Amino acid sequence: MAAADQEPHVSAVRPRSYQDESYLRGFLGTVGDLQKDGALQDVVLEVEGRQFPCHRLVLSAASPYFRAMFTSDMAESRQKTVVLQCLDASVLGEILSYIYSGTIHVSMDKVQPLYQAADLLQLDYVRDKCNSYMAMNVERSTCVDLYMFADVFSLNNVLILCLQSIHRNFVEVASSEEFCSLSVNQLTEIISHDELDVTEEITVWEAVVRWVQHSKKERLHHLPSILPNIRFNQLTSDDTAAILEHPLVKEDSGISEVINNLIQKGNPALKSRHGVTMEMALLYKLEHSSNELLFMNPREGKYISCSYKAEDFPGYTATTVTGDNSIYILKTKKESEGEEQLSLFKYNHVKNVWELADLSSTSREPGTHIKYLFEVDQILYYMYIIMVDYYDPSRKVPLRKYNQHTNQWQECSQLRPKDSRYHGDCAALSCGAHLYFLTSTEVHRYDPMEDRWSKRTPPGIIDVVHTAVAMGTEIFCTDLYFDKTMVYDTESDRWQKLQFAAP
Numbered sequence: 001m002a003a004a005d006q007e008p009h010v011s012a013v014r015p016r017s018y019q020d021e022s023y024l025r026g027f028l029g030t031v032g033d034l035q036k037d038g039a040l041q042d043v044v045l046e047v048e049g050r051q052f053p054c055h056r057l058v059l060s061a062a063s064p065y066f067r068a069m070f071t072s073d074m075a076e077s078r079q080k081t082v083v084l085q086c087l088d089a090s091v092l093g094e095i096l097s098y099i100y101s102g103t104i105h106v107s108m109d110k111v112q113p114l115y116q117a118a119d120l121l122q123l124d125y126v127r128d129k130c131n132s133y134m135a136m137n138v139e140r141s142t143c144v145d146l147y148m149f150a151d152v153f154s155l156n157n158v159l160i161l162c163l164q165s166i167h168r169n170f171v172e173v174a175s176s177e178e179f180c181s182l183s184v185n186q187l188t189e190i191i192s193h194d195e196l197d198v199t200e201e202i203t204v205w206e207a208v209v210r211w212v213q214h215s216k217k218e219r220l221h222h223l224p225s226i227l228p229n230i231r232f233n234q235l236t237s238d239d240t241a242a243i244l245e246h247p248l249v250k251e252d253s254g255i256s257e258v259i260n261n262l263i264q265k266g267n268p269a270l271k272s273r274h275g276v277t278m279e280m281a282l283l284y285k286l287e288h289s290s291n292e293l294l295f296m297n298p299r300e301g302k303y304i305s306c307s308y309k310a311e312d313f314p315g316y317t318a319t320t321v322t323g324d325n326s327i328y329i330l331k332t333k334k335e336s337e338g339e340e341q342l343s344l345f346k347y348n349h350v351k352n353v354w355e356l357a358d359l360s361s362t363s364r365e366p367g368t369h370i371k372y373l374f375e376v377d378q379i380l381y382y383m384y385i386i387m388v389d390y391y392d393p394s395r396k397v398p399l400r401k402y403n404q405h406t407n408q409w410q411e412c413s414q415l416r417p418k419d420s421r422y423h424g425d426c427a428a429l430s431c432g433a434h435l436y437f438l439t440s441t442e443v444h445r446y447d448p449m450e451d452r453w454s455k456r457t458p459p460g461i462i463d464v465v466h467t468a469v470a471m472g473t474e475i476f477c478t479d480l481y482f483d484k485t486m487v488y489d490t491e492s493d494r495w496q497k498l499q500f501a502a503p
Contacts, residue, residue, distance in 0.1 A: 044081040050089040062099040064122040144178035167195040174207035180214035184222045201234040318373035374430035427468035
């Protein structure tokens, strides 16, 4: 009785769960080994006559598509061999390699069929990586093809980047074979934007004509719906007369009627294209106390002055003009001791405003900086040099590039100069496909393709490199008082002294 009245003993030892961190990795490796050895395979996928023995369990675990196929009453759930349509055999091989290893290999020639297969098989990771890969590789030679693909699959991030590239390189893009493969809706979307970079509106008409003539029988009837996107109010009278006499217009009286109506009615809401705006040179903030922009129109031989509110007018520490005549300004703002806020602004010459072009990042380097901003192949680079009075063999010159896809500055290979003491007696600039850093005693060249600096021949007879400018494949350098001028041939890696009278 006494024993029955005793309270049960409560153990102080509690149960625990343990997670084997290497289990999943080892499990996936073992599954991959089974696939390589052809062991325990219970289904064969057949595509384009090629057969791929697999495991139903593995396929079902990796893909909702296969899970639905093998766990339902579908005929495929009972078949030993399952024939798949709408897939390429080599692409299925890549997909199965991913399913059994967790690694996917993407290239430009495979990315579109890989995305299509991943979309069909509901493989979100592969689909996302293909999307990112396409966004990273939008350029002149790929923008039209990727635009058409992104439009079909509603990949908005890729679509926006492609449109930007097409607009920026329209003259070159419009002459490509891919341009003629655009649908009528895609063509209309492209030419409807203000951002189209053409110097004359007639270029847009010529691109439309080329597109129609590529398959005239099927496309001529689309011309009346395309024409309102051509800005006839921006055409000269000679251009308009030539269009009305064009064989395509003569072939259908309804087309000439549409054109005449567009000319008569006009559309004041249609602005000039980006590339049609006034040719000008920009002289930026001549005085620190001034909020004035001074434009010079070289063709008309006159200046135009524009004033801004202080809050709309960014101060700057470095500026550059890119190959497409975009003006970028780098602005730094001191936040605290040894810390700066870095922002990139782009001048919108159509809206006549400065627009923030990136997300701000922070530089923590102390001291006074000389800052440079350059462009190579439509990529912006930023370099800053710290001015010091002492020699420091460990000092490096940081270089960053702006990734427009992520809106972030990325670190590049840092320069290790022989002499780290700079007081403004140096220069940095872009020339061709490279960046150059010059002093009186050393020259370094940066290759963006290899992310690598290399030494070049120094000028030798100039005491101070104060100013440097690139023209073609040559770099012209002067000292502070223009007493000495030298030219550096970047192709032959040779310097030559020039004779100029000081101004």
